[in-house]
Amino acid sequence: MNILSGLRSKLFLKISLIFVISLTTILISTMAVHRIFFMPKRFPGFIRNIVNHANYMIKDIGIPPDLKMAEKISHKMKVPIRINFEGKEWESDSGIPEFNSIDLPDYKNFEGFSAGFNEKGLCVYYVKDSYKILLVMHEKKEGFRKVVNSLIILLLSFAILIIIVLYFFIRWLLRPVKVLKEGVDQVSAGNLNIEMPVRSTDELGQLAVSFNSMTSRISDMITSRDQLLRDVSHELRSPLTRIKVGMELIEDSKVKHGILEDIAEVDMMISELLETDRLNSRFGKLKIEKTNIFQLISVVIKEFGSMKPGIKFDNFPDDLELDLDMERVLILFRNILSNALRYSDENGEPVRIKCEKRKNEVVIDVCDSGIGIPEDELINIFEPFYRVDKSRSRETGGYGLGMSLSKKIMDAHKGQIFVKSSPGKGTCIKLNFPTGSIN
Ligand SMILES: Nc1ncnc2c1ncn2[C@@H]1O[C@H](COP(=O)(O)OP(=O)(O)O)[C@@H](O)[C@H]1O
Ligand SMILES: [Mg+2]
Known part of the structure; x- marks a missing residue:
C-alpha cells in the first residue's frame, strides 16, 4: 500500500x-x-420488600414450624424452603443450599435476618435460637x-x-475519493485531459465537478500560454532574419561579433521553442528510422570539439541500432552533453556515456562530475525557462529550454528521462529508449 x-x-x-x-x-x-x-440487588427497596414478604411467610409457618403450612406456602408461592428446628431438617425441594453453606449479608432492619443473592437466587435466611429457615424468594433459572x-x-x-x-x-x-485521488495524481503527473466521472450530487460529486472545471481552466490557460509563446516566437523570427542580413552590411568588429553571437543565441531559443511546440502538435510526428546510436552520439561529440573536460564512451556498443527520429535525438544529445560540459569543471573528470541493454529498453546514462543540481530543484529542470542559476550568461547557458525540449523528445519516443544529481559531485541523466514498436 x-x-x-x-x-x-x-x-x-x-x-x-x-x-x-x-x-x-x-x-x-x-x-x-x-x-x-x-438487577434488583441494586435496589435496597426491593430487598426490603422481599424480606418483608419472607417475614410474613415465616410468621404463617410459625414456630415451631407447621410443616404442612410450609409445604403449602412453598408450593403456592413457588418458593423453595429449608427448615431446621431443634436439629430436625425439612426441605420442600431438593437442591436448596445447606445451612452451613449459607453466606448472605445481614439485613440490618430485621433482627436475625440476612438476605441477598447466592448461586440459587435471591434468598432470605432467618435464625432464631434453634430455628433456622431459608427461603429462596427468587430462583435463578438455568434457562434464563x-x-x-x-x-x-x-x-x-x-x-x-x-x-x-x-x-x-x-x-x-468513499469510492469517489479514490477516483478523485487518481485524478489528482494524473494532474500532478501533467495530464490535464482527464474528466472525472460525476456519479452523485453530494459534496463528493460537487468536488468532482469543481475538479473538472479546474482542470479545464488550467488546460485553457496553458493552451493560451503556449499560443502566446508560439506567436511571439514566429513574430521574432522575421525581424531576427532581417537583422542578420543587415549585419552582413556592417564592417567586421568586436561589437559586430558580440551582436552576432547574441542573435545566434536568441535564434537557438526560438528554434527550441518552435521545436517544442511542433512536438506538441499533431503535425510534429516523428520520422522514425533505424539509427546507430553510437554514431549519432559521436556526431554530437565531434560538434563540441575540444571543449573541456571532454566526453568519453564507457563500454558503449558501436553496433546498437534503435528506432528513433534522428534529428530530434540529435537535439536531445546536443542539449544533454552541452549541459554536462558546461556545468562541469574544465579540469575535472570527463563526461561519461554508458549504455545498458535491458529486456524491453535501452538505457543510456550521461554522467558528469560537475556542480550538480540541488535536490529541491530537480523536479523543476524539465520546466520550460527554468534554470537553477537564474543569472544567465553566455558561458553558463541558454534560456532553460533544453531540458524541457529533451523531455518532450523522450515523451514523443515513448521513452523516459530521469535525472539523478548530488550537488558538488555531479549529475546523471538517464534516458530509457523502448526497444519495442514506437508508433
Ligand atoms: N549536467 C548538469 N549539471 C548541472 N546542472 C544542470 C545539468 N543539466 C541541467 N542542469 C540545470 O538544469 C537547468 C535547465 O537545463 P536546460 O533546460 O538545458 O537549460 P540551460 O539553457 O540553462 O542549459 C540548467 O539551467 C542547469 O541549472
Ligand atoms: Mg541546456
Whole structure:
C-alpha cells in the first residue's frame, strides 16, 4: 500500500472506527442499563420488600414450624424452603443450599435476618435460637441464564454484521475519493485531459465537478500560454532574419561579433521553442528510422570539439541500432552533453556515456562530475525557462529550454528521462529508449 492510498484508507479507517466505537458504546450502555434496572440487588427497596414478604411467610409457618403450612406456602408461592428446628431438617425441594453453606449479608432492619443473592437466587435466611429457615424468594433459572447468553451472542453477531455491512457501505461511499485521488495524481503527473466521472450530487460529486472545471481552466490557460509563446516566437523570427542580413552590411568588429553571437543565441531559443511546440502538435510526428546510436552520439561529440573536460564512451556498443527520429535525438544529445560540459569543471573528470541493454529498453546514462543540481530543484529542470542559476550568461547557458525540449523528445519516443544529481559531485541523466514498436 503506497502512502497516498494509505491516506485514503486512513480516512476510511477513521470513519469505520467512529462506527465501531459508537456501536460498542451503544452496546455497553445497553448492557449497563440492563444491569442497573434489572438487577434488583441494586435496589435496597426491593430487598426490603422481599424480606418483608419472607417475614410474613415465616410468621404463617410459625414456630415451631407447621410443616404442612410450609409445604403449602412453598408450593403456592413457588418458593423453595429449608427448615431446621431443634436439629430436625425439612426441605420442600431438593437442591436448596445447606445451612452451613449459607453466606448472605445481614439485613440490618430485621433482627436475625440476612438476605441477598447466592448461586440459587435471591434468598432470605432467618435464625432464631434453634430455628433456622431459608427461603429462596427468587430462583435463578438455568434457562434464563442460557437465554441471556444466547441473547448476548445474538447481539454480538448482530453488531459484527452491522460492522461488516458498514465496512462495505463506507467503502462504497468513499469510492469517489479514490477516483478523485487518481485524478489528482494524473494532474500532478501533467495530464490535464482527464474528466472525472460525476456519479452523485453530494459534496463528493460537487468536488468532482469543481475538479473538472479546474482542470479545464488550467488546460485553457496553458493552451493560451503556449499560443502566446508560439506567436511571439514566429513574430521574432522575421525581424531576427532581417537583422542578420543587415549585419552582413556592417564592417567586421568586436561589437559586430558580440551582436552576432547574441542573435545566434536568441535564434537557438526560438528554434527550441518552435521545436517544442511542433512536438506538441499533431503535425510534429516523428520520422522514425533505424539509427546507430553510437554514431549519432559521436556526431554530437565531434560538434563540441575540444571543449573541456571532454566526453568519453564507457563500454558503449558501436553496433546498437534503435528506432528513433534522428534529428530530434540529435537535439536531445546536443542539449544533454552541452549541459554536462558546461556545468562541469574544465579540469575535472570527463563526461561519461554508458549504455545498458535491458529486456524491453535501452538505457543510456550521461554522467558528469560537475556542480550538480540541488535536490529541491530537480523536479523543476524539465520546466520550460527554468534554470537553477537564474543569472544567465553566455558561458553558463541558454534560456532553460533544453531540458524541457529533451523531455518532450523522450515523451514523443515513448521513452523516459530521469535525472539523478548530488550537488558538488555531479549529475546523471538517464534516458530509457523502448526497444519495442514506437508508433
Ligand atoms: N549536467 C548538469 N549539471 C548541472 N546542472 C544542470 C545539468 N543539466 C541541467 N542542469 C540545470 O538544469 C537547468 C535547465 O537545463 P536546460 O533546460 O538545458 O537549460 P540551460 O539553457 O540553462 O542549459 C540548467 O539551467 C542547469 O541549472
Ligand atoms: Mg541546456
